[in-house]
Amino acid sequence: MNTPDHSSRGHAEFSPSSLKYVAGCAGYHGRDGTNAAAEMGTRIHEALEVHDPSALHNEQELQIYDQIVEMEEAFMGNFSGIQEEHNEIQVDVELDGTGTWGTCDRFLILESGSEAVMADYKTGISIIDPPEKNWQAKAYTVGAFQKFPDIEKIVFVFYVPQHNASLHHTFVRSDVDGIVSELSDIIKQAEKIRPKWNEGTPSLDDLTPNVNCRFCRYEDSCPALGGLVVEVAKKINPQLPDVDIENTEDPELVEQLWAIAKIVSNWADRFKKRAVALAKDGTEFPSLKLRSMGSSRRIMDNKSLLEVAAEFGVSAEDVLEHANIPLAKLAKAVGDTAEKGGKRKLSDNFVDACQDAGIIETSDPRYTLS
Ligand code: SF4
Structure with missing residues (x-):
């Protein structure tokens, strides 16, 4: 059996999977490169595509693979038979004056011919937004409605084995216009703002720092993020001078920001310790979960x-x-x-x-x- 190669696949400039971040800030641009978790995810997806786990690297990967197979079997038990099955289906999403495309893991047309189940596997530990609030799911669903004109209803499901959850939502064809309008606004705004990084920095008004800045390639130099940090620092120490964070190459400014960065990172370290202590005492947060990072052992004698x-x-x-x-x-x-x-x-x-x-x-x- 030929093993598919997902890692060599291209991506749209504003791919469905990046829309969550782009919707959060139009200047967002993810980092290039890969990491161990992404490579593991790619291997598991490749194995699921051909229903063959033999190329997986270890027990953990095999366990996630098995869990997804079980979750999918259980979820599909809710539906009548399958008329047509598409794996790794490329969906082109036509929007108002723009567009995007992506590859969804499964598209199963049910026996009725007018209903389908669209599925995406999530192998990581990140919290996944449910399909009705998830731009990736919405983009794939719109692309599928456009590709299959006879389909009237699509049940979109994310299988998330690491949270033991099959997150699903039913979209109907009449949802398409509204979603197209939302997606078009997000992508067109990003098409306007992202290129400004090529000529310098976008204006502060165009950038909206948020929790996902940590994945953005401009995290180190973004003036909006710097501005947010300065604001935080001034809450800690109101005596701090005003800093013009538009030019982060200016040596004097870098020196001022260095001092501010130290204040904020010290505060952040203390804050993170406190949040972990609260979780250990039983406080429940909306999405954060207490995770053990293991403990080290050493020989004493x-x-x-x-x-x-x-x-x-x-x-x-x-x-x-x-x-x-x-x-x-x-x-x-x-x-x-x-x-x-x-x-x-x-x-x-x-x-x-x-x-x-x-x-x-x-x-x-x-x-x-x-
Ligand atoms: S670092 Fe700047 S450009 Fe990147 S997401 Fe945050 S605010 Fe937007």
Whole structure:
């Protein structure tokens, strides 16, 4: 069986999946590149397309795959038989004076011939807006109504295994005009604002900072986001000077913003700790959930470790192979063996000897401003 290759597929400039962000701010532009979660999602989608999980990489991927298959079977149990099945269907969305296109995972025309189920798989942990509030679902649905003129009703469903949810909504053909108008407004506004980044920065009035700025490629240089940060900083310290954040290359301005960034990031660290503490005490937030990030463990007694390792047939030499010994601490211990006045020198000699032996790896220096 041929394995499909979703990663080489193109995307519309304002693709359905990016409309949520573009609707939030017309200057939004997502970052290029990929990440581990996206690559996992691509593999699972490819496997679902051909109903063959053999190319998946690990148990977690297989589990998500199986869960989606089960969820889809259960959801489709609500409907009569399927007349026509389309996988990875490209939908062109014709709008007022603009358009977009995207690829939806499943489009199943039911036996009636006038109803269909359109489905998209969401393999990540992000919270997914339900279809009736979701621009991606709305765009796909409009594209499907336009592509299949006999369809009068489309049940759109997101299968979200990581939240164990099949989010669904029924759209009818008479919804199309209203959605086309909304989508057209969003995309046309973005078509006007996004290109302004090529000539400098869009005007502050055109940008609307929001929670999704963290995914925007202009996060570091966006004047609107900078303005928001300055506002927050001034709430923390009203004595701060007014800062003109239109030109984030100006050295004087960068220096002022540096101070503000420190104030805000310190506040943000404290705030995040407090929010986590509230969640641990039982506070429920609208969408945020308390997630364990794991805990680290370390050996507290090296001598006992060697004894335990020996019981398992692992020699002291093998243990050392896996050890990561802190150089500064060991150099101090060596220095402490010298008489008073000679400790520093002995410690330095020890580090030099390690250096000469070629056993020290030095990382790239890190920098800050002060
Ligand atoms: S960083 Fe700026 S351009 Fe990007 S989404 Fe936020 S406000 Fe809009």
